Amino acid sequence: MSSVVINSTKTSPSIGAAYAIQGIYKAMPFYHAPPGCTFLSKVLLTQHFMEPVAISGSDTKEIATIFGSSEEVIGKIEKIVNKNKPEIIFILTSSVAEVRGEDIQITVNELKEKFPGFPFVHVVTPDFSGGFADGFSRVVLTVLQEFLPHDIQEETGYPNLKFSQATVLPAPFMTPADISHIEEILNSFGISSVVLPDISRSMDGSRSQYGAMAHDGFSMKEIERVYASGLILSFSDVMTQAGDWLKNKTGAEHIALPEVYGVKATDRLFHSLIDYIQLYIQLRPEKSHTVAERWKRGRSRLLDLLVDIHSRVGEKKAGIALDDSQSSSFISMLLEMGLEIKKAVAPNGTGLLKNGVEVQTGTLYDIEESLEKGEPYDLLISNSHGKELSQKYSLPLIRAGFPVYDSYGANLELRVGYEGAIHLAKEIANKIIEKNYERELT
Amino acid sequence: MQNSKQVIEKAFHQPSCEHNSSDLNGKKSCVYKPSGGESCAFDGAYIVLNPIRDAAHLIHGGITCGGHNYESRGAYSSGSRLYRYCFSTDISEIDIIFGAEKKLYNAINEIYHKFCPPVIFVYQTCVPAMTGEELESVCKKTSRELNIDVIPVAAPGFLGHKNLGNRIAGDVLLKHVIGKNSKKDSKLNPPPLSINLIGEYNIAGDLWSVLPLFQKLGIEVAAKITGDADYGEVQRAHLASLNLLICSRALINVAAGMLDEYAIPFYEVSFFGIGNTAQAINKVLQHFINVAPGLRRQLEVAKQMAERMEQEARNKMEQYRKILKGKKALVYSGGVKSWSMISALHDMGIEVVGVGVKKAGKTDIEKIKELVGKDKMVSDTAPQNMLRIIKEENADFLIAGSRNQYLAFKEKIPYIDINQERHTAYAGYEGALNLAHDLCKTLQSPVWELAKSSAPWDPIEKLQRESQTMEEEAMTK
Numbered sequence: 001m002s003s004v005v006i007n008s009t010k011t012s013p014s015i016g017a018a019y020a021i022q023g024i025y026k027a028m029p030f031y032h033a034p035p036g037c038t039f040l041s042k043v044l045l046t047q048h049f050m051e052p053v054a055i056s057g058s059d060t061k062e063i064a065t066i067f068g069s070s071e072e073v074i075g076k077i078e079k080i081v082n083k084n085k086p087e088i089i090f091i092l093t094s095s096v097a098e099v100r101g102e103d104i105q106i107t108v109n110e111l112k113e114k115f116p117g118f119p120f121v122h123v124v125t126p127d128f129s130g131g132f133a134d135g136f137s138r139v140v141l142t143v144l145q146e147f148l149p150h151d152i153q154e155e156t157g158y159p160n161l162k163f164s165q166a167t168v169l170p171a172p173f174m175t176p177a178d179i180s181h182i183e184e185i186l187n188s189f190g191i192s193s194v195v196l197p198d199i200s201r202s203m204d205g206s207r208s209q210y211g212a213m214a215h216d217g218f219s220m221k222e223i224e225r226v227y228a229s230g231l232i233l234s235f236s237d238v239m240t241q242a243g244d245w246l247k248n249k250t251g252a253e254h255i256a257l258p259e260v261y262g263v264k265a266t267d268r269l270f271h272s273l274i275d276y277i278q279l280y281i282q283l284r285p286e287k288s289h290t291v292a293e294r295w296k297r298g299r300s301r302l303l304d305l306l307v308d309i310h311s312r313v314g315e316k317k318a319g320i321a322l323d324d325s326q327s328s329s330f331i332s333m334l335l336e337m338g339l340e341i342k343k344a345v346a347p348n349g350t351g352l353l354k355n356g357v358e359v360q361t362g363t364l365y366d367i368e369e370s371l372e373k374g375e376p377y378d379l380l381i382s383n384s385h386g387k388e389l390s391q392k393y394s395l396p397l398i399r400a401g402f403p404v405y406d407s408y409g410a411n412l413e414l415r416v417g418y419e420g421a422i423h424l425a426k427e428i429a430n431k432i433i434e435k436n437y438e439r440e441l442t
Numbered sequence: 443m444q445n446s447k448q449v450i451e452k453a454f455h456q457p458s459c460e461h462n463s464s465d466l467n468g469k470k471s472c473v474y475k476p477s478g479g480e481s482c483a484f485d486g487a488y489i490v491l492n493p494i495r496d497a498a499h500l501i502h503g504g505i506t507c508g509g510h511n512y513e514s515r516g517a518y519s520s521g522s523r524l525y526r527y528c529f530s531t532d533i534s535e536i537d538i539i540f541g542a543e544k545k546l547y548n549a550i551n552e553i554y555h556k557f558c559p560p561v562i563f564v565y566q567t568c569v570p571a572m573t574g575e576e577l578e579s580v581c582k583k584t585s586r587e588l589n590i591d592v593i594p595v596a597a598p599g600f601l602g603h604k605n606l607g608n609r610i611a612g613d614v615l616l617k618h619v620i621g622k623n624s625k626k627d628s629k630l631n632p633p634p635l636s637i638n639l640i641g642e643y644n645i646a647g648d649l650w651s652v653l654p655l656f657q658k659l660g661i662e663v664a665a666k667i668t669g670d671a672d673y674g675e676v677q678r679a680h681l682a683s684l685n686l687l688i689c690s691r692a693l694i695n696v697a698a699g700m701l702d703e704y705a706i707p708f709y710e711v712s713f714f715g716i717g718n719t720a721q722a723i724n725k726v727l728q729h730f731i732n733v734a735p736g737l738r739r740q741l742e743v744a745k746q747m748a749e750r751m752e753q754e755a756r757n758k759m760e761q762y763r764k765i766l767k768g769k770k771a772l773v774y775s776g777g778v779k780s781w782s783m784i785s786a787l788h789d790m791g792i793e794v795v796g797v798g799v800k801k802a803g804k805t806d807i808e809k810i811k812e813l814v815g816k817d818k819m820v821s822d823t824a825p826q827n828m829l830r831i832i833k834e835e836n837a838d839f840l841i842a843g844s845r846n847q848y849l850a851f852k853e854k855i856p857y858i859d860i861n862q863e864r865h866t867a868y869a870g871y872e873g874a875l876n877l878a879h880d881l882c883k884t885l886q887s888p889v890w891e892l893a894k895s896s897a898p899w900d901p902i903e904k905l906q907r908e909s910q911t912m913e914e915e916a917m918t919k
Contacts, residue, residue, distance in 0.1 A: 003548035005532040012506040034599035036482025040510035052848045096568045127504025128535045210852040
């Protein structure tokens with residue numbers, strides 16, 4: 001086991017949490033942390049989204065670090081409540097607060113007394129417990145747990161589940177375009193949706209005036225709806241836990257989709273939706289539903305494309321350096337296209353086989369070492385930090401995950417569903433053949 | 443941890459800075475302390491040292507400190523790219539409980555065996571500082587064993603803000619780097635006309651449009667501190683005969699320390715804008731004329747050449763001046779950049795309608811006041827207030843750091859980034875012309891009109907809304 005981590009794609013759970021919070025209407029993340037944590041996260045989120053982002057912090061300095069800083073924190077949060085007028089504040093505790101063993105719950109309780117009815121939510125996000133995806137999913141789970149309505153009973157679940165409504169728990173790596181697409185698919189089945197968190201309405205560029213907090217997105221006013229859905233859709237394995245928790249409380253159907261890219265993953269989504277609809281029709285015989293022409297056509301277009309490109313991309317070798325949960329989606333898609341996964345590394349690699357591929361704990365530097373040894377690669381999939389390797393070894397790069405700050409439109413990239421798979425397959429194939437043209441020329 | 447007070451006090455105490463106060467506990471101090479929204483001491487130290495390109499920069503701490511700083515600054519290199527590697531100990535809960543000194547020791551060894559750098563800078567961050575780890579002794583031990591420099595940088599984030607970290611990094615350079623490699627240095631003959639550039643980080647390649655100017659004039663740039671620098675050149679910086687201090691707020695202690703220890707005088711200069719660049723060059727030449735009378739003839743020729751270079755730049759600026767004359771700008775950046783940017787904009791005929799001074803020190807404020815007058819200084823730099831000024835003053839541009847980029851873009855206001863995330867060099871004559879070119883480009887871009895244009899359905903939707911309200915009114919009547 002190495003003592004030094006070199007060129008890791010890892011980012012912190014606190015920034016994952018702050019990212020999720022950008023998808024909640026007028027929500028303010030409050031970093032209980034030294035000033036750099038807040039500042040660097042703001043810079044990185046702004047670069048990624050290319051939008052204003054909401055972040056505030058306690059700017060814990062030495063004296064406060066040593067002697068406790070509850071008063072300082074309360075003062076700062078009070079100011080934010082009065083000045084910025086958020087609808088909800090998330091207090092994120094950094095390593096410094098956690099190592100001190102500070103009881104932030106006391107502070108939160110004091111705040112609740114000062115502002116009765118105002119939602120303050122504490123999410124534990126020190127660096128030493130997970131990464132981006134963990135922070136993201138922890139926000140979702142905490143919100144679900146904190147606002148559970150009192151009339152939900154262990155035995156009976158939610159009294160009046162709405163079968164034509166779904167609660168969508170998107171994967172941390174799903175873009176605004178991905179989320180909108182999932183909603184369109186649901187709508188085509190006659191299912192309305194509530195998305196937690198929903199960056200598709202707040203971070204998609206639709207903000208037409210300056211304002212740091214989300215101007216749209218999931219609103220805490222809709223929180224009751226989350227529990228009323230007859231269907232829960234959770235994307236990627238990091239969101240399964242939240243989906244299961246909700247299902248156990250409300251009695252809704254939970255469709256957990258660990259992989260979200262490619263034919264099989266999308267087929268599984270449609271299979272599950274069709275099954276759900278069948279069940280729903282039994283309950284409400286007056287409703288009937290067929291699959292929309294658009295998806296049928298999308299699937300056949302995708303399959304045709306995959307046939308067309310298969311000989312050019314088949315057996316090409318890919319390296320993947322992403323969060324574990326996103327790797328498995330890419331692995332599934334790349335294998336469908338006939339590519340070979342040369343190496344898949346993740347900061348939180350489980351070592352478990354995913355479609356026969358092991359995702360190891362590792363970093364971009366592990367891929368670099370393998371390249372140094374002369375092992376062949378045709379494609380690299382990573383966040384923006386992959387650029388250095390991509391340049392050095394002239395290796396085509398597909399940017400994914402967080403952060404992506406060195407290319408435009410990362411937020412508008414559609415990769416889920418049949419249509420998303422078309423975009424992704426095209427991108428992969430074209431980058432690979434472009435490279436081949438270059439080789440021909442030299 | 444026990445000596446963090448001393449670290450702060452030492453960084454605060456800076457006799458050559460006019461903000462200095464003998465009262466170390468008092469509010470007045472040389473280090474600039476912002477009211478919020480700035481980065482931490484660790485980040486400040488990292489910004490200063492990271493551009494040393496052949497060094498390994500090891501961040502001892504959690505992933506926020508390492509991962510979020512990974513390739514975050516646009517300091518360019520023409521040589522080694524090792525400085526862009528992100529080395530982190532990524533400490534875990536177990537490390538916190540049982541201590542991470544052994545891990546740090548192993549990490550340093552691993553880096554040495556894999557990359558063999560001349561130096562490893564080890565940055566201490568909040569958590570290891572809180573658990574009281576002996577950073578210095580691990581560095582000393584590994585340095586001895588590996589026979590390379592392993593330098594501790596004790597600037598955990600909770601000590602204070604970015605500027606404090608800048609100063610701590612400056613102290614590290616004085617204490618461990620500059621002039622500390624006596625064996626090799628004794629063989630070198632210092633060139634008579636040599637200067638160091640202190641506080642220039644080669645953002646977007648700024649240095650590369652400054653260095654050729656000095657080269658043409660026969661002045662050798664001995665060390666860049668620290669943009670595009672190798673470790674060795676920073677070590678030999680004490681052999682130069684003059685220091686140019688470019689970002690005074692960050693590294694005045696380095697210039698002052700080198701004056702004390704090596705009797706190297708320094709000037710504060712800026713390379714933003716034609717006027718500032720010409721002034722900086724002139725100061726250097728005049729200084730050498732005064733101290734090296736033997737080289738007077740050579741230097742007089744250089745002076746004439748410098749005048750020609752300046753004139754040439756001014757001639758080229760004319761084409762942009764025609765477009766930019768009378769345009770209005772709001773400027774918000776760090777202190778030094780603010781005043782130097784104002785004069786750069788004045789060179790182009792642009793009127794400065796406001797200058798954010800929240801991040802400016804005392805001298806900077808004096809200079810800004812001189813250039814634009816007191817009433818143009820804006821201390822409330824909250825987005826809402828900046829917007830108000832832009833609208834009231836009818837400003838054509840916002841010129842600021844990247845955190846204000848989306849304030850401008852959301853409000854459809856032309857904007858230029860002058861901080862570390864930009865992609866064009868703005869220093870020197872070439873840089874001044876680049877800046878003017880970029881201002882013209884954004885001003886004349888067709889995108890602003892498009893962004894404000896109405897959608898095809900706007901008129902009909904407006905009609906629909908109107909008839910709806912009329913119906914509703916009729917209903918209520």
